[in-house]
Amino acid sequence: MKLKLNIWRQSSADAQGEMKHYDLDNVSPDMSFLEMLDVLNEELNEKGEEPVAFDSDCREGICGMCGLMINGQAHGPEVTTT
Numbered sequence: 001m002k003l004k005l006n007i008w009r010q011s012s013a014d015a016q017g018e019m020k021h022y023d024l025d026n027v028s029p030d031m032s033f034l035e036m037l038d039v040l041n042e043e044l045n046e047k048g049e050e051p052v053a054f055d056s057d058c059r060e061g062i063c064g065m066c067g068l069m070i071n072g073q074a075h076g077p078e079v080t081t082t
Contacts, residue, residue: 001027005040007052033070 003024010017024043027036034054041051 001029003027003036009050009052011050 005022005024007020007022008017009020022040022043024036024040027039031039037052037054044051
């Protein structure tokens with residue numbers, strides 16, 4: 001599956017940021033949003049670019065760190081879940 005991502009990039013709280021656009025060609029519909037970000041970061045690392053930073057921890061659905069709101073919507077397996 002192909003996805004176009006628009007991600008706000010900012011190196012620090014005081015730095016000026018910008019919207020960056022990324023095209024991913026190898027995203028599985030079975031991937032979680034965090035797994036999709038891992039794919040993006042692998043591609044960025046291969047190009048020598050700074051990866052996208054995000055909070056995550058156990059990735060097992062236990063600690064709650066992987067709960068995401070995307071464009072004001074909960075992103076999860078069920079409606080209104082993260």
